[in-house]
Amino acid sequence: MHKIWLIIQREYSTRVRNKRFLLVTFLMPLLMVGFLFGSAYLSSTGTEHRKIAVVDPNGFIKTSIKNTNQIEFVFPENIDTNNYSQKGFTDILILPQFDKNSKADYILRSKKSMGLMLQNSISEKINAAIEDQMLQEAGIHQNVLDSIHKASQFAELKAYEDKGGSVSKESNAGLAMGIGYASGFLIYLTLLIYGTMVMRGVMEEKTNRIAEVIISSVKPFELMSGKIIGIGAVGLTQFAMWIILITGLTSVGMGLLPADLQHQVSSLQQSNGQMAGTGMAQASESAMRIYNMQHTIATANWPLILSCFIFYFLGGYLFYSALFAAVGSVVNEDPQDAQSLMFPITMPIIFSYIITNMVTQNPNTPLAFWASMIPFSSPLVMMARVAYGVPSAVSYWELALSMSLLIGGFLFTTWLSGKIYRTGILMYGKKVNWKTMIKWAFTKQS
Amino acid sequence: MDPILSLQHLKKYYATQKAVDDISFDIQKGSIFGLLGPNGAGKTTLLRMITGIFYPDEGNIILDGKTFNPSEDIAKIGYMPEERGMYKKMKIGEQALYLAQLKGLSKAEATEKIKYWFRKLEMETWWNKKVEDLSKGMSQKLQFVITVLHEPKLIILDEPFSGLDPVNANLIKDEIFGLAKNGSTIIFSTHRMEQVEEICDHIVLVNLGKKILDGTVQEIKQQYKENIFSIETDQIDSITDNPIFTIIKKEGQKVFVKINEGNNSNQVLGHLINNNNRIIAYNEVLPSLNDIFIKLVETTHATTRAFQNL
Secondary structure (H helix, E strand, O other): OHHHHHHHHHHHHHHHOOHHHHHHHHHHHHHHHHHHHHHHHHHHHOOOOEEEEEEOOOOOOOOOOOOOOOEEEEOOOOOOOOOOOOOOOOEEEEOOOOOOOOOOOOEEEEOOOOOHHHHHHHHHHHHHHHHHHHHHHOOOOHHHHHHHHHHHOOOOOOEEEEOOOOOEEEEOHHHHHHHHHHHHHHHHHHHHHHHHHHHHHHHHHHHOOHHHHHHOOOOHHHHHHHHHHHHHHHHHHHHHHHHHHHHHHHHHHHHOOOHHHHHHHHHHHHOOOOOOOOOOOOOOHHHHHHHHHHHHHHHOOHHHHHHHHHHHHHHHHHHHHHHHHHHHHHOOOOHHHHHHHHHHHHHHHHHHHHHHHHHOOOOOOHHHHHHOOOOOOHHHHHHHHHOOOOOOOOOHHHHHHHHHHHHHHHHHHHHHHHHHHHHHOOOOOOOOOHHHHHHHHHOOOO | OOEEEEEEEEEEEOOOOEEEEEEEEEEEOOOEEEEEOOOOOOHHHHHHHHOOOOOOOEEEEEEOOEEOOHHHHHHHEEEEOOOOOOOOOOEHHHHHHHHHHHOOOOHHHHHHHHHHHHHHOOOHHHOOOEHHHOOHHHHHHHHHHHHHOOOOOEEEEEOOOOOOOHHHHHHHHHHHHHHHHOOOEEEEEEOOHHHHHHHOOEEEEEEOOEEEEEEEHHHHHHHOOOOEEEEEEOOHHHOOOOOOEEEEEEEOOEEEEEEOOOOOHHHHHHHHHHOOOOEEEEEEEOOOHHHHHHHHHHHOOOOOOOOOOO
């Protein structure tokens, strides 16, 4: 046991002191948080103003189109595609002479290209104006219409999951999808990255022939498991650093927001999201957005998700890294061999990732169930399901079964790889395929 | 004296060949033992069984009076494999420390011993260097230090001098003698016969997985001597073939003769004196181990092994 500990320490400390590890560990959260805040900042301040000249031969939307502070519709005389920019307009919108009952195309020309969001928004506004116009022509008064519009904006879908009795909890499918997708993706990446790291480590020991020196002091199995555990600890360290750095940087980032924005967010928090008109006229759009983000994030069961994440990361890592170690032990100097032997291991990981993408949208299909039980795919797929809530989406027995199967699975792959490893690590110059590896695993080796 | 290591009918068969096929021998405590054999004879497999890397299919290994138990006895053995290996990116001091701790030394003990050996072999400035900065000979020296660091009772050196310049080879040779004098037993595997003659007390020759020779260097030379004598004289022309001996070759003032069946060396001398030949020197010529090695390996009809079906 003491010797395994030495091996773990070496594997861990040489990697953690590596410059590339430090770089990735510290840069990644900085990039993520910077990206988050940067895009939030840009979207709140960098809105462009569009002044659109409308050519409306029917005079159809002139009365009912609504301007916003981003888009302004103007109906000037004597305007055409040649002179609109000289007259100070950013775009020109040309409506056809159209019949009310048939669909018609309208044309928007701009000097500066327009984003998809803005285009959709314009298209929505025009349709709404046409709709209003038609309703008015059908005899509905403008003020009736206005009150209907106002009322319809108050309706918002809030989903709650029933927890039995009177307790219910706000649930958020979008967040569940996001968490499921993100944790699935993270496990996918780390399985590949840390798996190949284990394989490279084993190959290094084999090709520079230190394996024989070490194996004369420790058992091959100790060397293999020490390496796997050491590198796994590196992975956990990296995750822990990321979580600490991201939460830390986020709170620093929040502190850097303008003071009135912070004030608005905190009063939103106190009033539970309801804008009572006390003192403050109205919270700005960005304060609302920040509040909503915080509120949504708080609805998830983070302790459960984090502990499941750590379990499935470790389980999946142990399951696959043992196989990667086995491959590393049979490869000779030629890295090409490694490529082809790795293929059967990387394929299930990639497949699981594809399944995860489907499961994030639909956590309760038979495919989702089976894929979250089989240890080959459960580390990714179960995370996508767990994000939807336990026991609402995944019952306790399912979670327990999936976890036990994964534990059984990695014990099996470790045993299997241990047998392959002890033969492979001292075998030079022989080209090995999976068939021989399996033969080594199941014939008695002394 | 009890042997430190005793191999009894060891066998190890691979899928395609009998790597070690019923080999037995004893190694005396404090001796320098040579394990010889051509490439692929089964030496490495034999050594791997002695170091606990492989288990024998059959047979017993007795170390220091008890059946060999790899997990406990590993600390008593220091093994320097033929293919040397080090972590290229690791600092030399840390690497030595790590490998010594794997052998069961405490960190403090290991540090002290490494410092002692580094000082002794003039390697003190290497501590913070990386292995990739070392030349082949330098890393060989490092490997030797790592092998003997934990003061094993049994030291196994597979081709310890390959890649060393004469100065460093002598340095290591002296260390080997010193270790043997202090009671360590050394197993020395090589095919460089001149080193074996110089260093080893006892040798075993294996070929095709079988032991074909076992004994002290002197015994073996006696066993394989061909009754050849060299006669140094200033009248070489007057020595001619006769019933007692046959001339093999003449070289300068020396005549090499082979004594014919049924005669002995005194009869040769008597014949020469009767002939009034003036003799300056008269010596028996023993075969070199190299000659014996080549002769034995060639008579077993295989310098490289063919694969057998089992």
